Amino acid sequence: MITKQYIDDLKKEGNGAIGKLVKSQSDGGGITYILENLGYLPKDFDGSWLPALLEHKNKHVRLWATKTIGKLKDHTFIPYLEKTALEDEVTEIRREAVSSIGRQHSENSKKILYKILKDHDPKIVCQAIRALLVFKGTNDVDKKLKALIKHQNEVVTKVIYKEYFAKANEKKFDKPHTESYEYLKNVVVNDDVREVLKIIPNDSFHLTFTSPPYYNARDYSIYPSYKAYLDFLEEVFQLTYNKTKEGRFLIVNTSPIIIPRISRQHSSKRYPIPFDIHHFLSEMGWEFIDDIVWVKPEASVKNRVGGFMQHRKPLGYKPNSITEYLMVYRKQTSKLLDWNIRQYDQKIVEESKVKGEYESNNVWHIDPTFNKVHSAVFPIDLCKRVVEYYSYKGDLVFDPFGGSGTFGRTAKSLDRFFFLTEQDTKYFEYMKTNVKNDSLFNERKTQFLTISDFKKTISK
Numbered sequence: 001m002i003t004k005q006y007i008d009d010l011k012k013e014g015n016g017a018i019g020k021l022v023k024s025q026s027d028g029g030g031i032t033y034i035l036e037n038l039g040y041l042p043k044d045f046d047g048s049w050l051p052a053l054l055e056h057k058n059k060h061v062r063l064w065a066t067k068t069i070g071k072l073k074d075h076t077f078i079p080y081l082e083k084t085a086l087e088d089e090v091t092e093i094r095r096e097a098v099s100s101i102g103r104q105h106s107e108n109s110k111k112i113l114y115k116i117l118k119d120h121d122p123k124i125v126c127q128a129i130r131a132l133l134v135f136k137g138t139n140d141v142d143k144k145l146k147a148l149i150k151h152q153n154e155v156v157t158k159v160i161y162k163e164y165f166a167k168a169n170e171k172k173f174d175k176p177h178t179e180s181y182e183y184l185k186n187v188v189v190n191d192d193v194r195e196v197l198k199i200i201p202n203d204s205f206h207l208t209f210t211s212p213p214y215y216n217a218r219d220y221s222i223y224p225s226y227k228a229y230l231d232f233l234e235e236v237f238q239l240t241y242n243k244t245k246e247g248r249f250l251i252v253n254t255s256p257i258i259i260p261r262i263s264r265q266h267s268s269k270r271y272p273i274p275f276d277i278h279h280f281l282s283e284m285g286w287e288f289i290d291d292i293v294w295v296k297p298e299a300s301v302k303n304r305v306g307g308f309m310q311h312r313k314p315l316g317y318k319p320n321s322i323t324e325y326l327m328v329y330r331k332q333t334s335k336l337l338d339w340n341i342r343q344y345d346q347k348i349v350e351e352s353k354v355k356g357e358y359e360s361n362n363v364w365h366i367d368p369t370f371n372k373v374h375s376a377v378f379p380i381d382l383c384k385r386v387v388e389y390y391s392y393k394g395d396l397v398f399d400p401f402g403g404s405g406t407f408g409r410t411a412k413s414l415d416r417f418f419f420l421t422e423q424d425t426k427y428f429e430y431m432k433t434n435v436k437n438d439s440l441f442n443e444r445k446t447q448f449l450t451i452s453d454f455k456k457t458i459s460k
């Protein structure tokens with residue numbers, strides 16, 4: 001039996017013994033095992049038998065042969081790698097060949113990598129960019145790579161932007177990333193969110209979590225048409241984008257809704273709100289991160305399946321809707337999340353760590369909360385998870401559609417500051433009563449302001 005030790009001993013003999021061993025193998029599995037266990041290769045290693053393996057029918061053999069050639073750093077193998085990079089049918093092997101070409105660090109490898117930049121597969125192009133970036137700072141390479149800013153693929157242009165253009169376009173901010181304006185901390189403003197956002201500075205919020213009005217399904221806000229409703233949300237989320245700090249999150253809680261039929265002669269209409277808002281959020285620069293599904297117990301939702309239960313006729317099937325979405329977005333940036341985290345003191349990072357149990361998947365089972373005054377309040381548990389997973393202690397979090405203030409109260413209980421807007425005076429007044437009854441909400445003074453009072457606090 002061939003063991004790792006045996007392979008290691010043969011390798012050191014430096015007389016082509018490994019090549020002979022490989023040739024004696026009757027199947028791809030044996031060859032792969034040898035190649036996988038070769039490890040570091042001595043300078044005098046004879047790899048002349050390797051190029052033939054690039055044509056082997058077993059893809060694992062081809063992959064490991066490509067990797068092994070990469071280790072040899074022998075430019076005479078470049079033409080074989082080039083052929084594999086351009087022609088192999090397995091993407092992983094093509095990528096490996098590109099990276100092995102890059103490892104040769106020669107003028108010749110540069111020329112081949114330029115050719116590979118024209119590949120039809122963006123993953124291969126990115127691999128060639130990565131290999132060429134080793135030469136960053138040399139005129140010819142920089143010129144070739146910078147030109148890719150016009151490439152049709154978004155991942156390619158993002159990489160090139162970060163490497164060559166991001167620094168020059170870096171914005172200067174009035175406040176350090178972790179800090180926010182005092183007059184925005186623990187404030188509720190009673191007005192249309194759009195009017196309020198227009199008067200606050202850009203780059204103010206660390207996190208926004210909100211549940212927008214459900215088009216015309218509830219009484220608290222009515223729109224003349226679905227289009228008018230979507231236009232309204234587009235304006236709110238564009239303003240929110242401007243007011244959000246670099247690389248921070250927006251989480252939108254929505255679900256498809258149903259507007260009931262006017263009579264038995266007509267049908268009800270269903271509106272896919274999450275799917276209709278996604279495209280404009282993404283267009284304005286909110287980068288899609290995750291879709292979390294909030295699942296409620298079936299007994300807590302409206303029964304739609306009752307009719308079907310009786311008649312059992314196909315086409316008449318209407319399942320009970322027990323889910324809502326939490327769509328998670330991040331404000332576009334060329335910086336990694338690590339950059340955001342590094343802005344905080346070590347102490348804050350430690351204190352903000354999520355302790356104990358946490359949700360490991362994107363299906364969150366949480367009971368809904370019912371409230372006598374407001375018909376669509378967030379459950380506290382939902383807010384807790386969002387605050388803990390997407391913000392740090394001392395951050396300023398925002399809910400444009402404050403409602404009964406659940407998100408603000410929860411954020412405050414977790415040592416974050418909040419800023420809420422709510423246009424309906426009934427709910428604004430209700431929030432005030434909530435404060436009185438809620439010691440946590442009351443701990444640090446909360447200000448309830450009209451927009452004109454709020455303006456005065458800004459100009460102070």
Ligand SMILES: C[S@@+](CC[C@H](N)C(=O)[O-])C[C@H]1O[C@@H](n2cnc3c(N)ncnc32)[C@H](O)[C@@H]1O
Nearest residue numbers: 192193221376377378401403404406422423424
């Ligand atoms: C789905 S509810 C949010 C409930 C909230 N998440 C809670 O836990 O109580 C949406 C809220 O947005 C408010 N709203 C609607 N249009 C608004 C606007 N233009 N500006 C501010 N608030 C608005 C409604 O009055 C309603 O209270």
